[in-house]
Amino acid sequence: MTNKNEVKLFLCLAAGALVTAVGAVMNNNAGRAANPQPTASATAETAPVAAAAEAIPVLVAEQGTGIVVTKASDWAEQYPNEFNSYAKNDENSEHHSYIEQHPYISTLYSGYGFAIQYESARGHTFVVEDVTSTGRPHKLANCFTCKTSDFTAKALNDGVSAYSMAFEDMEAQITDPFGCFHCHQNEPGKLYITHTYLANALADDLDSQNMQTLSCAQCHSEYYFDPETKATTLGYVGHANATPDGILNYYNNLLDADGNAFADWVDETTGVRKLKVQHPEFETVSAAGGIHPDMSCVTCHMGTATAEDGTTFTNHYWSSPLDNPDLLESSCNVCHGDLTTTVEAIQKETVARTDSIGEALAKANEDLAKAVADNSLSEDDLAKARDLARSAQWYWDFVFVENSNGVHNKTLTKDCLDKAEAYLGELNNLLGA
Secondary structure, eight states, rough: GGGGGGGGGOOOTTTTOOOOOOOOOOOOOOOOOEOOOOOOOOOTTOOOOOOOOOOOOOOOOSSOOOOOOOOOOGGTTTHHHHHHHHGGGGGOOOOOOOOHHHHHHHHHHSSSSSTOBBOOOOOGGGGHHHHHHHHSOOOOGGGGGOOOHHHHHHHHHGGGGGGGGGGGHHHHTTTOOSTTTHHTTTTTTOOOOOOOOOHHHHHGGGGGSSSHHHHHTSSSSOOOEEEETOOOESOOOGGGGGGHHHHHHHHTTTTTTTTTTTSSSOOOOOOOOEOOOOOOOOHHHHSTTTTTTTTTTTHTOOOOOEEEEOOOEEOOOOOHHHHHHHHIIIIIIHHHSHHHHHHHHHHHHHHEEEEEEEEHHHHHHHHHHHHHHOOSSSSHHHHHHHHHHHHHHHHHHHHHHTTTTTTSHHHHHHHHHHHHHHHHHHHHHHOOO
């Protein structure tokens, strides 16, 4: 298995964010009711599975309050166990080039920043360093979404105008990387949605969601930058539409003044209006067929830990459950037998199929570019070919960039790759390939 597919990178994307409560959570947000969560049952015949998410109210941070970030390091003395486990993310420092590992993506992402440099993710504490050192161009401050508590507070205080600031202007204001503020605001023991675009996207479905999962979903989700405001925005309204089909439909119906569907960029060699999927863990896990719907992201990727003095605390080292021997022994393997072997089998199959389709997509992209250059397709066939290429790459990319390589939702993964292959087959038939 290649480094991209190591389970330890499940939720360590550069845009990553997941933090859970460090204590009991009280609902002090008038008008928002606590959402009761299902709990995992345990009987003599069933495993003592990890505890499901507690009943935690969905709290959305207020905007325009002038809030100032309390840095993660400022909580170190009061919450040493939580802070020290957070600092442990510094140990996850290794990364590698996806372009070197999967050369075909240079063709699929041609004309976009990810064809210039595309590094694997590492610990959340490196996100500012990673986004400022990448070879990809950064024009606006919206690239700092999820990367620093300072920008999160800036967006809360200033609204959408924060997203169109110059990248360098925001960089000069950074004092705290990804830290406690994203999920706790300045109130340890409570969870807040500080990225309000998530609340906007879920709309009336917000209160029915698991707050611990929402805490992660703020950044582990598919997004785009609004063409007018440049604000980070999710491509759906309502949880039922938070699927690959629903999001693609959203983009296909988001038209510019000339009637063109939204695109992250246009491939100059083919004219295809392409979309770049961004770490859709939330949409993948919460769609039908997702892993352990009775639990939250926190259950598997954080959990509890015991300090040397016997104190139990919430672990803030974000890792794969396979890197948590206590969790594996006490919970996962009781049901799964050998979770590591199960996960590796799913990932091996997913990666092999993803690479196979990716290589075929790159070949079709080259064939389409040649057809455009030769002017060998009618106007109608060219329009159809471009649409097929856009759709095929969308469904392929939804799997390629989702960090679990199939484990988070085997059903959805198979469905996406099936659709990518189907669109690719139609494209090849049209091109006579």
